Amino acid sequence: MTTKRWTTATLTVALLATAGAPAQQAAPRPQPAPARSADAAPTRSPDAASAAALLPQTQALYDGYVRAKKMPGIVGAFGLGELPTVFVAAGDISLDPGAAAAGPDSLWRVYSMTKPVTGMAAMLLVEDGKLSLDDPLSKFFPAFAKMRVLTSPDTSLDTRPATKPITIRELMTHTSGLGYQINAKGPLLKEYERLGLVPFTANAQTEAQARRTRPASLIAFAERAAQAPLVAEPGTTWHYSMGLDVLAAVVEKVSGMLFERFVQTRLFAPLRMTSSFWQVPRANIGRFASNYVFVEDTLSPLDPAARSPWLEAPSFPYGGAGLVSSARDYDRFLHMLQNYGTLDGVRVMKDATARLAMSNLMPSGVTFDNDGQQRGFGAGGVVYLTDDPAGASKGSYGWAGAAGTLAIVDPAKRFRSTIMVNYFPAEKWPLGKETFGAIRRDAARLHGGRW
Template structure:
């Protein structure tokens, strides 16, 4: 089974933001991997090929540390861990409860939050966005997105479906160019935390609330006619504002009460508590072949409240927590006897929700797109079943749930660019080897 790198331009854009800073700092010398904890020792017995792969990554100085969470059915999750959460002397070992910036792996959580409101009858996929934010009622579309701000009137309204599936025509600071990029920067449309230097530049112009952010997005021109093209976007950040408006409570509180609390995801935060800085990983940037700290945990702006909760890239989480989210989806809405969403809601959120005639291509394969994540619309030759759902994060994190096989995987690392190593391909090759050893057959 294999997964793909779906974060599109995110990793490279964020790498450009941090490389200049990282290059000014001397590259620390990686140290040998720390002794395994109990979870990793167990993994060495159950998943030896995967454990050996991760130990090799750390030994070869490819990353300070890594944690994988792999689950099959309702058997106990197997955590494969190697290395430490930072290159600093005395840094904690990487483990199931280490904290990592998951960036765009926030999007499936936002998408499923919106699905809960659909379940509640407070939201519909085909509602016009202007029902919640009237400023989106008269949008304009760029005629040459990469070179000018010339526009024409949009002929179609933006819908909730299109926000959820990156087909709204809204763009993203990370993949914008030329005049449009400057316009986003002028409007403060930078919905992400990177490091202290970038935050000092972005915060003064960034809106201070989700509602204000949505209103600012409505001032920017669209890059495409709504419902006609897949274009990675700020749509999930705007969707978070819709969740807030439709639910009548803050987006943070809605996610906390409807998803995080019922799932006992106690290590998932918009702001890392100071008490937990000791398990918060440092984020690194590769400068050539050297790892240099782009966002040291002890001085990270993630320790402060964000301008607003970023629905597209705002969460820090642990391998254990994100595995619980995927486990609930694998079970179509339940975990540990607690029903978080209806069976039909989970299935719907993991189905292809793209507007008619629109496709999403990943690594040369045609995919669908659901509630904030990719959807496999056919069995993948490398192993992922039709109906598999997931997404990736800008700093290397990966998540996939395969409900047909009742399998799920979460991989946590923190470095830019995420594409530096073929992490997904090599991990799932190792898992196949482990599965063949355990079961005598192909996974």
């Protein structure tokens, strides 16, 4: 399984410039890391024994990644139906001597895997009757009533009037015509930077620069986004965008509650997701992974956990890329979706809401190409329109993050998968393809080919 990622050549080059040269589930129970020498063998989490017994091919793959220095550490969370989640982990949360072993409760920057969380938050307001998928965005932010569309997005800021309004559906599915700082070019990129439309955190250096112009609140961000030209006519094409960040502002305005409080109250608290943060509490720094960037084939520190800007409050909660989470927590989110809205006897959303959220919500006739396959898009995540050769069923839903994380839920098979790593660029290694190849081999041994 592969998914569209939001990293681009522009972002990677910028990060390389700052990095320099190479140099029923239980609640989380984070454990202190045992001290050991710098040349000691990589450790495994306490869950590794059961993982090695159940999924030996997957465990061997992850051990091999760490042994080959492809990553400091990795954690996979794999669930089938109501069977206990199997966590496969290898390596550590950083390359520093004595670093904690990677495990189910390690904290990772999930970047764009925030988008499904934001999408589901908005769907809860649809369920409440406070929001409609086809509401115009200008109903909540009047500045979007008269938008303009670029005539040559890569080379000029020349525009023409938009002929269609942006809708909530289009914000959710990247069909609004909004762009993104990470995939903009030329004059448009400079315009986004001038307006402070930079809704993500990379490291201390880039964060200091972004805060010079970035709006200080979610509502102000949305209002500023209305000042930027569109890259396409709303509802006509899929273009990866800051739409989910603007959607977070809609959630805040419609609910009358700060976006982060709404997510905490309606999703994280009932799901017992106790390790998902917009700001990492300093008490949890011992389980927070460092982020790296590849300089050729060598890992170089990009955002060391101890000095990370994620330890400070963000300018506002970035609905498109702002969360840090654990494999255990994100598995609980997927498990709820797998069950169409319930987990551990608690109903978070109605069955019909979950099914609608994971369906193709794109405007009629619009799809996007993902590695040669035409995909749909639901509430913040990709939707598989056909069975995938790699094994995901039609109707599977999920997304990926810029630092290598991956998540998918397959309701037809009642299967879910979360993969946590932290390095740029995400495409450095084919984690999804290789992980699901190993899972299939393990499944053949366990279930005669079924997992």
